[in-house]
Amino acid sequence: MIRESYPAVRRRTTGSGAAWAVLVSLLACPAMAQEEPPDLPYTAEVAPLDDSGLRATAEAVAQTIRLRERAPTDAFGLIGRVRADLPRLMEALRAEGFWGGSVAATIAGLQPDDPGLPALLQRATEPVPVVLTLTPGPRYLIGRIAIAAEPEAAAGPVREAAAASGLAEGDPARAEAVLSAETAIRDALRRSGHPLAAVAGREVWVDHDRRAMDIAWRFAPGPRATFAAPEVTGQVRTHAGLLQRTAARQIEGRDYSPAALERARRALVALGVFESVRAEPASALTPDNRLPVTFHVSERPLRAIGGTVSYETNYGLGISAFWEHRNLFGGAERLRLEAEAARLSESSFGNATYRAFATLTLPEIWRYDARLTARVGAVRELLEAYDREAILVSALAERRLSERLALQGGPLYETGRIGRYGVLEDFSLLGFVAGLRWDDTTSLLDPTSGVRAAVTATPYWSIQDGSTFTRLLAVGSTYLDVTGDARGVLALRGALGATVGATRDQITLDKRFYSGGGGSVRGYTFQSIGPRDAGNRPLGGASLMEFAVEWRQRISGPWGAVAFVDAGSVGEDSYPGSGDFRVGVGLGMRYLTAIGPIRVDVGVPLNPERGDPAYALYVGIGQAF
Template sequence: MKRPQATLILALGLLLASPLAAQEQQGIPYATTIAPSGVEGLDSALTDASRLRRLAEEAPVDGFGLVARALAEPRLLDDVFRSEGYWAADATVLVDGQPAATPGLAERLAARPAGAPVPVEVRPAPGPRYTLRRIALRAQSPAEAQDVAALGAPQGLAQGDPARSAPVLDAESDLIDRLRRAGHPLAAVVDREVVVDHEAQAMDVTWVLAPGPAARFAPPLIAGDSAVNPALTARVASRLTGQPYSPAAQERTRRELMALGAFDSVRVRAAQRLDETGALPVTYTLADRPRNAAGFNLSYETNYGPSGSVYYERRNAFGNAERLRLEATVSRLGAGGGTEDVNSRIAANLRRPGLIDGRTTLVAEVAAVRERLEAYDRDAIVASTLLERPFGERWVLQTGPSLETGRIGRDGNWQEFHLAGWVLGARYDGTDNLLDPRSGIRASIVATPYADVLEGGGFIRALGTLRTYYDFTSDGGSVVALRGTLGSLVGADRAVPLDKRFYAGGGGSVRGYSYQSIGPRDARNRPDGGSSLVEASAELRQRVRGNLGMVAFVDAGSVGQTETPSFSDVRLGAGVGVRYATAIGPVRLDVAVPLNKQEGDAGYGIYVGLGQAF
C-alpha cells in the first residue's frame, strides 16, 4: 500500500512544478501598450475599448488565450474607429514582438520561462476620415410624405461633417422626438440605410420613416394600489382627454398628479397602438407615500442660541390627498438665560388639493404665537384660509382671508389688536432645483390689505422678493446667487401694530446683525420698525470637493420711516460660509460681521441651518 501512495505523491509534485501547470494556474503576465494614433482624442477611446488592457489582471490566460485575445482586438477597436469616422482603419497587434497570427506563437509563449511580463503592442492605423455626403429622409408610404417633409433636415448633421456614428444616432432620436411632438405617438424608424463609399471616402445616410397617424389622448387610465379617492385622480387626469398628443402634455399631467402630494411616484405609459376611436390610451400608475411622517429641524444663531421644531404629518388624511401637519417651534432658547424670552409657535395646517377644476388647493392654517423680541412682545392667534392655483408651468396665485387677534406691547404695556386681512399673492419659480437652485429666477409678491376690526381704519402691507441664480461652470461648481427685497406699508401711520412694521437684520436678512436690529430706534435704543424695507444679498457658491462647498457673501439692508423705500441708512454685512450637500438640501454654516455697526450691535454672527440662505 505504501509504494502506490509514494508514486502518486511524486507524480503530483512533478505536475505542480512544471511551467505548463504554473501557467495554467496563474496565467501568463503581459503588459499592453497602445501606440499613438496621431489623431487627437482617439487614443483615450482606444485605450478604454481595449480588451487586452481591461482583462490583463482580472482574467489571466495561458499562451493560447493571449494569442486569441490579440487576434480579437482589432475587431473590438474597429467600433471605435468607425464611431469617429475612420471607416478604413486597421490595427496591428504584436505579441512579444511578433504578429499575433504568427504560426507557433502560442506554443512559444507557453514554453517561455517565468519572468518579465510579455510585451503586447497595439498599433492603430486610422487612415483617412470619411465625411457625410448625402443625408436624406424618405416616408414609408406616399400618404406620410407630407409629414416627413415637414421635418426638414435632420438636426446636427451637415454635408461635409465627419462620418461619425454618434451624431447619426442622435439625429435619428431627434427625428422621432420631433414627430411625436407634432402629434404622432406611434412614429418609428422603419430603416436606416448607411452606404459607405470607400473610393470617395464618404458616407450616405437615408432614413425611412413611418410617422403614423396624428392622434388625441383617450381618457387616461389610473392604475396602482392607491388609497386616494379615484374620483380626485380621475378629475386631475381627465384634463388630458381629447388633447392633441404631445409628450409635454403627457408629462404635465404626471406632474399635476405628483403635485397632489400623496404619491411617492407617478409613472406614465402610453399604449403601443390606438384604440378603436383612433385615440391613444395612456395609463398613470400611482404609488402612495407613507401615510404618516414626523421630523425635526435644528438651527443656531449666535445672539439667541438654538432653535428647533418638531412636526407630525398625516398624508391623505381623509382620502382626498389632504395633508394635515401639526408643528411646534421654539426659538431664542439662549436669550436671557431663562424661559421668559423664549419664542414659540404651535400650528395646524391643512392642505386640500384638487378642488374646483382639479388644480386649486385649499390651505387652511391656525397658529398660536408667542414672541418675545427686542422690538416687541406679542401673544396672538392667527388663522387664514387661502386658495392657491397654478397658472402655466411656473406661476402660482393665492388669495383668501386672514384673521389675527391678541395683544402686543413692550415692557408689560399691552394693547389688544384685532385685524382682518385679505391676502393677494403670486409666486414664480423658474429655477432648476427646489432645494439648491443653480440657475433661473424665483420671484414672490404678497400684498395684504388689513382692517382694524374694532378701531376702524386700515393699511396695506406689501412685500416682494426677487432671486436669481447664475451657474458659470454649467455643472454647479461656481454659482452666483442674488436676492433683492422691497417692502412698503401703504396708508399706514404709527398706530400700525409693531409686528406689521418692517425690520431688517439676522440670518434670513442681513447677516452679521442681530434679528430686527436694523432700522429706526426708540428713545431706549430698541428697534422701532419702519414703513419701508430694502434688502439685497449676493453670494458666490463654490464647490470645493465632492459634497463640500464654500460661500462668500455680502448682505445689505435699510428700513425707512416713509412708505417709499429709503437708501439713506444702508447697513452692510459680509462673511463666509461652508455648505455640505445632502439629499434634503445643503447643511449651512455662515459666519458674518457687520461692516457699519449701529450702537449696541454685536461684533459677529454665526448661523447654522438646513438649506441655502436664499
C-alpha cells in the first residue's frame, strides 16, 4: 500500500543580489527595459477524453485555455502557463477519483521543458497549437471507512450521525464526496443537539494496488446543549425587549438545533422592520451547557410607498397605492394606508369601485405571542351583482401554533347600504371570524412546491332584523415541482363554500358566494357564474365549488408560460356543487421580477351563458393562485 503525500507548494523569491543585478542590467540597456516581447497567438485543446464531464472540468481548470483570449502572453509566458497547468490537471483527475492517471502537454509538438522550444516559438508566424493530454486510467473506489469518536465515550451520537454520511464502500473515490460526507456527519451531530460538533481528525490513504481510498475520521461531538437567553444588537428605533422576547420564544431553554435557530431568525425578519438578520452562536458553552446566541439586525427605512396596476378586458383598469410606516411607536407596529380604484373604463369613472383602508398591525398583544391586525375602511362598489356603500371595521388576532400553522380569530362589523339596480337598503352586520391557516410553500407570489390552505367559519348576526347565518369557506392550493428544478410546476387549486342557517335570499348580498374572473374562473366576467335574474345579472348563491389546474413552465431567462383550466359552480342550495359548472381554459405569459412575476393571461369560456365574453385578458403581479 502506498500512502500519498502532497508537499506544500513553495514560492521562490529573488534575493537582493539578483534584484540588484537585474536593476543594473536594465539601467545599462534602457531600450531593453522598455521593449516588451510580442504576444504569441495559440490554440489550446484537451485530448483525448471521451468523458464530457471530465473534459469540461479540465477546460475550467486549465489557465492555458481560460486565459487564451482574455490575457494574451508571449513565448515564455505560454510555457509557464502550460507547466503550471500540469499539477492543476493532475489534482482535477484525483478529485474525480482517477488517482492513477497521468497528464502531459505539448506545445507545437514539443514538451514544455524542451530546450529548443523558446526559439521555435519566437519564430512562429501562425497560432501555436497546445495540446493537454489527460490519461485518467481506472477510477478508484472508496475502500475501508473508519469513524471514531473523541472521546470514546461519545461513540453513541457519532455512530448515529454516521448513518447520514451517504458514503459507502464501493463509491467512486471523489474528493467532493468525501468532504460532503464529512459535512453531513458534522451537521447530523449538530441537529441532534451538539452545537460544537467538529472534525477532530481525518486521514486518507490511497492504495494503488487495490485501486481504493481508505478513510479514517475522528469526530468530537462536544456536549449536548440548550439555548441560553438570546441577545439582539444593531437595532436603532426598535425596543430591545420586543426583539429579545420574539427570539426567546423560539429558542430559549430548548434543545439546540440549527432549525430552531433559523426559526428564531425568521421570527425577527417577520417583524418587517429589518433589512437583514444574522444569527451568531457563541463558540463556547456556559458552565450549565447553554449556548449563547446573538442576533445582529439592520433596520429598514421607516416608511415605504408602492402600488399596483391591473387590467381586465371586461372592466378596464385597476389602480392601487399604499403608504406604510413600519415601526410606528418603536414596537414594530405597522400602519398601512391604502386606496384602490377599480373598473375604470373609458365610458364613466362614476361606475368604478373605490376602496380605502387603514390597517394597524401589532406584533404582540400585551406581550403575548399573538399578532393583532386592526382594520377600518370604506367601500363604494357598483357591481353587476349588487351596489354597496359601507364602513368596515375588524380586529383579527393570529397565533402561530408552528412555523407553518396559524390560528386566527376576531370580530368584525359592517354597516351601510346595499341593494340592486340602484335601490339600496340599510344593513348592519356583526360577525366573528375563526379559522386555521397552513402554508409551507416556497414563495408568497411564485411558489414552486408546498401546500397552502385556509379554513374559516364566520357567523353573522344582522342588527336590523336579528337573523343569523354562518359562512364556511375552505381554500387550498398545492404546487408540484415536476421537473425537479422549479422550471416546470403543476399548480392545483380548490375551493369549497357553504352557508348554514339561512337560504340564499336571506343572506346579505355581499356575503353570498360568487365565481368568475381573474381570481377564480378565468374567461368569465367577474361574479357572473351562478344563478341570474330576469335582467341577466348574477344573484349569487349559498354554496361554491371551484377547481383550477395550471402548468407553469420556465422558457428562457425571466420568461415563462402557463396553460390553465379553471372550473366553478355557484349553487342556490347550501351544499357545494349544487349549481352548474362553468369551465374556462387559456394561456398566459410570465415575466419574473424581484417583486414577483408579471402576469398576462387570456381565458376563454368553454360553456358561456348569455352575455359572457368570447375571451378575457388579465394583467397583474403574482401568479393567479
